[in-house]
Structure formats: structure tokens, C-alpha cells
Amino acid sequence: MTDRAPHTRETTRQLQDDLHHLSQTIEELVNATADDSRHNVKELRERAEQRLRETRERLEARGERAYREARDSVTQQADACDRYVHDNPWTSIGIGAAVGVVVGMLIGRR
Known part of the structure; x- marks a missing residue:
């Protein structure tokens, strides 16, 4: 989890920079419309359209990367869980039974 913190901060910073550049360009466009200079x-x-395209592409790429990282993390965790269950079948059965008893007690109280 701590390995991802610098990456998340970097991604957040890049996103802030992209949005800042885009908003600056849009501000310039709005200010320029006050002039008559076509x-x-x-x-x-x-320039605004180009920055919008670039920002959209970066956001899509970051979203896809975040999705892949989350998918890979969940897959790794599922594989680790599967290995644990295969390596410790009786412990896993005991844990499952204990969880079932607790859930049953909670449901029975209602």
C-alpha cells in the first residue's frame, strides 16, 4: 500500500497540472472573445481544443492504468487466498465455519 502512495500523488499532481493548463487556455479563450480579432x-x-484532446487522452490512459492495477491487485489477492486455502484446508474450513456461525447468530438476532 505504501508503494502506491508516491504513484498516486504523482498521478494526482499530473491531473492537477493538466486541468490547470486546460483552464488557463479556456480563460484565454474567454478573454479573447472580448476582442474583435477573429x-x-x-x-x-x-489551442483549447488541442489541450482538451490531450487532457482527455491522458485521463483515459490514467483511468485504464488504474483499472489494470486494481484488477491485477485483486487477481493477486485472490491467488494468494486460493493458495492459502489449498495449503491449509482444515484451517480454511474452520475459518469458514466460524464466519458462518457469526453470520447466523447476527441474522438470528433480528
């Missing part, structure tokens, strides 16, 4: 508006609009 060339200036067109140039800023193109």
Missing part, C-alpha cells in the same frame, strides 16, 4: 479567437480556440 484570428486571435481562432488561434486560442485551436
Whole structure:
């Protein structure tokens, strides 16, 4: 868990930077629309569209990476659980029975 903390902070920082750049470009576009200069508006609009595309691509890539990492982590945990159950079948049966008794008692109280 501690190994992921620096990666999460870095990803968060990159996301903040991307959104900051995008908002700056949009602010410039809004300010430029006050001018009558059509060339200036067109140039800023193109820059805003480009930054929006880049930000969207980065966010999609980060979302896919986060999904893959979560999927891999869950798979590893499931494999570890499976190995434990195969290595310690009687302990696993005991744990399952104990959990069943506790759940049964909780349900029976209602």
C-alpha cells in the first residue's frame, strides 16, 4: 500500500497540472472573445481544443492504468487466498465455519 502512495500523488499532481493548463487556455479563450480579432479567437480556440484532446487522452490512459492495477491487485489477492486455502484446508474450513456461525447468530438476532 505504501508503494502506491508516491504513484498516486504523482498521478494526482499530473491531473492537477493538466486541468490547470486546460483552464488557463479556456480563460484565454474567454478573454479573447472580448476582442474583435477573429484570428486571435481562432488561434486560442485551436489551442483549447488541442489541450482538451490531450487532457482527455491522458485521463483515459490514467483511468485504464488504474483499472489494470486494481484488477491485477485483486487477481493477486485472490491467488494468494486460493493458495492459502489449498495449503491449509482444515484451517480454511474452520475459518469458514466460524464466519458462518457469526453470520447466523447476527441474522438470528433480528
